[in-house]
Amino acid sequence: MADTMQFDLVSPERSLASVPVREVRLPGTDGDLSAMPGHAATIVTLRPGMVILVGADGSQSEFAVTGGFAEINADSVSLLAERGHPREEVTQDVFNDMMRDAHREHRNAQERRDHAGEEFVTAAVKMLGDMQAIGTHIGLDPNQSTVPD
Incomplete structure (x- = not known):
């Protein structure tokens, strides 16, 4: 199994991230969850919250989203945010x-x-x-x- 998976985050205004990650933490409407390489395929509805990415080197980055959907597969996570911003913005x-x-x-x-x-x-x-x-x-x-x- 691969150590990383592809993560893509887009909002209606722009593409916010397209990076390899080893973990994605998502604010799901049914509860927070983490996706890692090999995760079962699913689609998750998101509530407002922080999306946290853990890179291959262990570094973290955060994005604030107001909701949206995430499609999780064994080798990728694609997130379409209603509205999203990198934490520093x-x-x-x-x-x-x-x-x-x-x-x-x-x-x-x-x-x-x-x-x-x-x-x-x-x-x-x-x-x-x-x-x-x-x-x-x-x-x-x-x-x-x-x-x-």
Whole structure:
């Protein structure tokens, strides 16, 4: 079995990474998981969180994603993020923008509660919590962005 697998991360705006890795840690909607060479083929829905790559040399890099999908195979992981940024690009302003989007989704879910159901409001509340956790992980202040547009 190979020691590394190919990892590709793209968002609608750009390609964020295309590198060999020995491990990818993903924020799955059903729980966090790690993919390594030889992993069973699966498709994973992602929640907002940090994607952590472990390179062949043991170095780590992180990307903040707001959700998306990952296709895992024995020799590759392809991730399509709704929105993604390398950790070093997530400034307070970028994070505030991401939080405004999350607040907007929460507000829309509350407005559609009668038509869409309570589970959409619950999912939106969880998404806000996940987004706040990203900011805390990076060392940003989630309270600076609590007022939605």
